[in-house]
Every structure is written in structure tokens, then in C-alpha cells.
Amino acid sequence: MGVFVMPSLGADMDEGKLVEWLVKVGDSVRRGDVVAVVETQKGAIEIECFEEGTVESLNAEIGQVLPVGARLATIRKPGVAGPASVPELIEKPAAAAPRLARPTPLPRPPMPDAKPLASPAARVRANQLGLDIAGLRGTGPGGAVLLIDVEKASEALPGTTLAAPPEPETAAVAPGHVGKPGLDINAMRQAIAAAMTRSKREIPHYYLAQTIDLQPAIDWLAATNATRAPEARLLLSALFLRATALAAHKVPEMNGHYLDGAFRPGKGVHAGLAVSLRGGGLVTPAIRDTDRLGLNQLMAAIRDLVDRARIGRLRSSEVADGTITVTSMGETGVDSLTGVIYPPQVAIVGFGAPVRRPWLVDESILPRTIVTLTLAADHRVSDGRRGAKFLSLIAAALKDPEAL
Amino acid sequence: MNEADIRQAFLEELIKIAPDIDAASVGLDDHLQNDLEIDSMDFLNLVAALHKRLGVDIPEAHYSRIATLNLATAYLVERLA
Numbered sequence: 001m002g003v004f005v006m007p008s009l010g011a012d013m014d015e016g017k018l019v020e021w022l023v024k025v026g027d028s029v030r031r032g033d034v035v036a037v038v039e040t041q042k043g044a045i046e047i048e049c050f051e052e053g054t055v056e057s058l059n060a061e062i063g064q065v066l067p068v069g070a071r072l073a074t075i076r077k078p079g080v081a082g083p084a085s086v087p088e089l090i091e092k093p094a095a096a097a098p099r100l101a102r103p104t105p106l107p108r109p110p111m112p113d114a115k116p117l118a119s120p121a122a123r124v125r126a127n128q129l130g131l132d133i134a135g136l137r138g139t140g141p142g143g144a145v146l147l148i149d150v151e152k153a154s155e156a157l158p159g160t161t162l163a164a165p166p167e168p169e170t171a172a173v174a175p176g177h178v179g180k181p182g183l184d185i186n187a188m189r190q191a192i193a194a195a196m197t198r199s200k201r202e203i204p205h206y207y208l209a210q211t212i213d214l215q216p217a218i219d220w221l222a223a224t225n226a227t228r229a230p231e232a233r234l235l236l237s238a239l240f241l242r243a244t245a246l247a248a249h250k251v252p253e254m255n256g257h258y259l260d261g262a263f264r265p266g267k268g269v270h271a272g273l274a275v276s277l278r279g280g281g282l283v284t285p286a287i288r289d290t291d292r293l294g295l296n297q298l299m300a301a302i303r304d305l306v307d308r309a310r311i312g313r314l315r316s317s318e319v320a321d322g323t324i325t326v327t328s329m330g331e332t333g334v335d336s337l338t339g340v341i342y343p344p345q346v347a348i349v350g351f352g353a354p355v356r357r358p359w360l361v362d363e364s365i366l367p368r369t370i371v372t373l374t375l376a377a378d379h380r381v382s383d384g385r386r387g388a389k390f391l392s393l394i395a396a397a398l399k400d401p402e403a404l
Numbered sequence: 405m406n407e408a409d410i411r412q413a414f415l416e417e418l419i420k421i422a423p424d425i426d427a428a429s430v431g432l433d434d435h436l437q438n439d440l441e442i443d444s445m446d447f448l449n450l451v452a453a454l455h456k457r458l459g460v461d462i463p464e465a466h467y468s469r470i471a472t473l474n475l476a477t478a479y480l481v482e483r484l485a
Contacts, residue, residue, distance in 0.1 A: 139423075146423060225464050230452040233464070235444050278424050278441065306445045331444055332437065 002051035002075040008068045009040055009319040010342075012194040016040045017065045018072065020133075027055045029075060034315060036072060041184070041191035042283055044312045045319055051075040117144035117311060144311045188281040199343050203258075204379040207338055208387045211372045212395045213361070214354050218369045220401035236354070237273075237328050238299040242404050244326050244349050245269045245290035247393035253382035254375075254390050255323045257344040263381045268292075272322030272342065273302060275309040284342060285314050286322035295404055329353050336372035346378035347387075349394065405484060410458075411477040414470075417453040421446050432474040460484065 006016050020037040029035060034046040035055075053075040060072045118133045136153050138145035199205075217239055225233040248255040248269045256266040269291040272284035285308075287293070287301045308314055325342050328351040335355065339348035352372040359368035373394060377387045397404060405413070418436075419427050425440060436442040442450070451462050451470075460483045462470060470476035 222464060229461060230448065230455045233448060233451075235448060237444065276443070278422055303445065303449075 001056075002053060002077060003071050004035065004049060004051065004073040004075055006038065006066045006068050006070045006072055007047060007316050007320065009042065009045055009316055010191075010195065012191045012198070013040055013042075013068060015065055015067045016045075018060050018062055019044060020062065021058060022046075023055050023058075023073075025055050025057060029053065029055060032317075038316075041187040042319060043188070043277075043314070046313060046315045047072075048316050049075070051077070053077045117313060118146075144313075185280050192282065195342060196340050199341050203341050203343065203346075205341060205376045206379050206384055206387065207374065207376050208384060208391055209336060209372055209374045210388075210391045210395060211370055212398065213359055213368050214371045214398065215359075215368045217398045217401045218354070232296075234295060234299050235302070236331075237351075238295055238302055239398065239401060239404060240328055240351050241271055241273060241287070241290060241302065241326050242293075242295055242298055243394045243397035244324070245271050246397055246404075247390050248324050248347075249291045250393055251382075251386055251390040253386050254347040254377060256346060256381075257323065258346050258378055258381060259344050263346065266323030268323070270321045270323045272325040272345070273305060274325060274327035275306050277310060283309050283314065283319070284322060284325050284327075285309055285318040288317070288321065324349070327351070336374050338374060339376040341376055341378060346381045347390075348376050350374040350376070405458075407477060407481055410480045410484065411473060413457060414454065414473065414476050414480065417450055417457060418442075420453065421450050430473060433472050435471055437471070454480070458484065 006018075009016070016038040017040075018036060019039050021035070022037065023029060023033075023035045029049045030052050031048075031050055033049045035049045036047045037044050038047050039045075056074045056076040058073050060066055060070070066072070117138060118136075131153055133145055136145045136149050138149055217236070221234060221236060221239065228234075248271070252265045253263070255269050257264050268289050270286040270288050271290040272286040274282055274284045276282055285305050287298070287305060290298065293301060305314075305318070322342070322345060324345055325339070325348040327337065327339060327348060329337055330353055333353045336352040337350040339350045341348050350373065352374070354369045354371045356367055357370050358365050359370055360366075361368065373391060375387050375391050377390075415427055415430060418430070418440075419425055422440065422442060430440070434440055436447065436450075447467070451467070454470075455461050458480065460480060462479075462483075466479065469479040
């Protein structure tokens with residue numbers, strides 16, 4: 001008998017609100033299946049199951065706010081007949097930490113296509129109105145149901161007198177910038193504050209920086225993309241992520257979690273990608289086994305992740321499993337950044353905006369595109385020497401983009 | 405397709421990429437990246453969407469020519485002519 005609990009989706013989460021069940025009693029579930037949607041400070045997250053079996057009972061109501069570890073559902077293991085009559089042993093909750101030690105890598109669950117895409121706000125509003133998301137027409141990316149679609153549908157309902165939606169807490173923050181539907185920007189800001197405060201309080205950061213000639217990568221990327229249709233083009237961030245993942249594989253002190261006074265190296269490199277949300281806020285969902293994906297696969301994974309991060313369809317494993325974070329300041333703007341490690345991770349790599357500068361190539365000064373990469377790493381786990389090695393491996397990988 | 409249709413098509417695809425942008429408030433010379441905060445992924449998605457909708461494959465070297473609504477309209481009119 002398994003107990004499916006409210007998972008911890010990061011150091012900063014202590015409760016979540018159940019907004020949708022995607023299974024019902026009697027359904028068969030497998031590891032990696034998305035079984036519920038929970039609203040957290042990071043937006044709505046699809047919660048995956050880590051058990052195989054049959055859903056015996058659902059133990060939480062839609063709309064309930066539950067602490068991490070609280071029972072959501074009971075799963076009967078395959079081969080076990082009938083409902084258990086004795087209180088079963090509470091199994092290890094599917095919290096963030098134990099999953100690091102998971103013996104077999106969990107395959108990336110396929111996007112459940114049977115489930116309607118919808119923004120968190122749309123889900124919440126539809127829930128309030130008693131509307132079924134699946135029955136609504138979506139106008140968002142990929143046909144996702146947005147808040148406005150729900151509102152439109154509700155207007156069409158006879159006798160809907162629920163009237164005005166609850167005052168959005170975001171309204172006061174940035175008028176005209178309330179864009180990110182369903183995301184409570186204040187809550188997300190609090191979550192970021194909690195995690196970053198903990199990081200600065202607990203993690204003795206050290207910082208390194210290295211400016212490199214990015215021209216080989218830029219030229220290679222331009223030549224590669226010139227032969228490709230837009231759908232198949234690569235972004236520089238895919239090269240950054242790939243180079244970082246390969247380096248992290250070689251310098252394991254940068255990759256993993258620091259928990260309970262000890263470093264636990266990651267079983268695999270699951271690089272978290274800092275994704276800015278339009279309207280404010282930031283999430284850092286992870287790509288599983290980043291170092292094992294080729295550039296094209298990685299690009300597809302990034303595209304998928306960014307799309308889903310923006311409409312609020314991230315999965316619990318993506319939110320909790322990151323073993324290192326990569327953040328990139330985009331194509332224009334600042335030269336470099338000094339990262340804050342996302343606990344319990346032990347390193348964050350930052351890429352400034354690439355800029356054109358005079359640069360010494362052999363004995364000639366040439367205009368080149370350069371970039372400054374930075375590392376903030378945890379001194380409890382590594383020293384500057386290893387950090388420098390790590391950065392130099394990223395630099396070397398970017399100098400030889402054909403090999404990426 | 406006349407110029408107004410093309411402008412409308414561009415605007416529609418832009419709004420699909422960034423649904424929080426109010427179509428009515430997009431200025432003709434607003435810069436997609438600097439003013440509307442379109443990032444490189446959004447931009448690539450927009451280029452892909454225009455490819456699909458209009459059949460125009462915009463090479464990377466021409467990205468600066470669709471940086472604003474005005475520029476993009478003129479560029480797409482030229483490419484579709």
C-alpha cells in the first residue's frame with residue numbers, strides 16, 4: 001500500500017493547494033504519471049506519482065491547502081487484493097531529497113495529451129465557477145485555456161452570479177503587467193525571497209568569473225541555423241546549457257545537493273534553467289540528464305520547458321530535481337552576473353549577455369563576440385581550484401562547438 | 405494580402421507568443437525585445453509562427469528587420485511581393 005503525499009517542491013515550500021485531480025478511484029497509475037495539479041508559490045505544478053498500482057482512495061478535496069507530507073491519495077500496489085484494513089506503514093514521502101537516491105532513472109513522462117492545457121488562473125477560476133476546463137476552448141499557446149477563456153465561458157452561462165472574480169493580489173503590483181495568468185506574483189516573490197535568504201544565510205558562496213571569446217560558437221551557430229527552418233533552429237542558450245552539463249559531469253562537486261551537513265553528488269546532471277516569466281518572477285525547472293542530450297534534443301527540451309513554464313504546466317520532478325542551475329541574461333544587457341545558489345544545490349553558472357569587443361586573437365586585435373561566465377559555488381563542497389577547473393571546461397567546450 | 409493584413413497577422417502571432425501584451429497598446433515602433441520584453445525563445449517562436457502562417461522563412465541575418473511592427477510589416481510586404 002502506498003501513500004501519495006503532498007511533495008516538497010523545494011526548500012521553500014511548506015504547503016500546497018490541491019486544484020485538480022487527474023485520476024479517480026480505480027485508475028491504474030505508473031511511476032511518472034501526472035496525478036494531480038497543486039498550486040504553489042511557484043505557480044501550478046503537475047504532481048507526478050512515484051508508485052505503481054491502483055488508486056484506492058483520494059484523501060484530499062479540491063481547494064484544500066495541505067502541508068508537505070500530507071496524504072493526498074492511497075495507491076494499492078499491483079498484486080495486492082482489496083482495500084487494506086490496517087493502517088499501512090507510511091512510505092517514504094516523495095520528497096525532494098530521497099529521489100536523488102532513486103536507483104533507476106525515471107523516464108521523462110510523456111506529455112499527457114489527454115489533459116487539457118490551461119493556465120493556473122484559468123484552473124482556479126474554472127474551479128470557482130464549477131466549469132470543466134476540458135470543455136472550454138483555449139486561445140493561449142498550444143490551445144491552452146486562459147483566464148479570459150474561462151471568463152468568456154462563464155459570461156455565457158445563464159445565471160452565473162458569482163460576479164466579480166476575487167481581487168487579484170497582483171493588481172497593485174504592476175498595472176499593465178499582470179500578464180502572467182494565475183501566478184500570484186507576491187507569493188512567488190516570497191518564495192524566491194525565502195530560498196535566496198536561506199542560501200545567503202547558509203551557503204558560504206565563492207565566486208569566479210572568466211571572459212571568453214564566444215566567436216567560434218556564434219559562427220558555428222549562425223552557419224548551422226542558416227541551413228535550418230525556424231522550427232529547427234538552435235539558441236545560444238542550448239550551447240551554454242550543454243557545455244555546462246558536460247563540465248558538471250566531469251566536476252561532480254558542482255552537481256548535487258547539500259543536505260543534512262553532507263554533500264550528495266547528483267545521480268546524473270539535471271540542469272535547472274532559469275526561466276523568467278513575463279510579468280515578473282522566475283522559475284528554474286530542470287532538464288533530466290542534461291548531459292546525455294544532444295544539442296537538438298536539448299533545444300527541444302528547453303523549448304518545451306519554457307513553453308510550459310509560461311503557461312504553468314511544470315511537473316513536480318522538474319521543479320524539485322535540479323542538481324545545478326544555469327542562468328543567462330539574454331542577448332543584450334549586462335556583462336556579467338553574480339549568482340545566488342538555489343538550495344540545496346551547490347553551484348550556479350551565469351552567462352552575461354554576449355557583447356562585441358576588441359579582442360586579442362594571436363597577435364591581432366579583432367572585433368569578437370565575447371561573454372563573461374561566472375560561477376557561484378558552495379565552499380562547503382568545493383574550493384576555487386575546482387571551480388576554476390569547472391569554468392575552464394565550459395570555456396573549452398564552447399571553443400569547440402562542433403564537438404558539443 | 406495587403407499591408408494592413410500583414411500587420412494584423414504579425415500582431416496576432418506576437419500576441420499568441422506573449423498573451424499578456426495588449427494588442428491595442430503595441431506601438432508601431434516598439435522594439436520587440438527592448439520594449440515588449442520578448443526574449444530569444446519568444447522571438448524564435450514568433451519567427452517559426454510567421455513561417456507557418458505566411459510561408460516566409462526569415463533567416464537569422466534578417467532578425468533585426470522585424471524588430472518593430474513597422475519594420476516587420478515593411479519587410480514581410482517585401483518578402484511576400
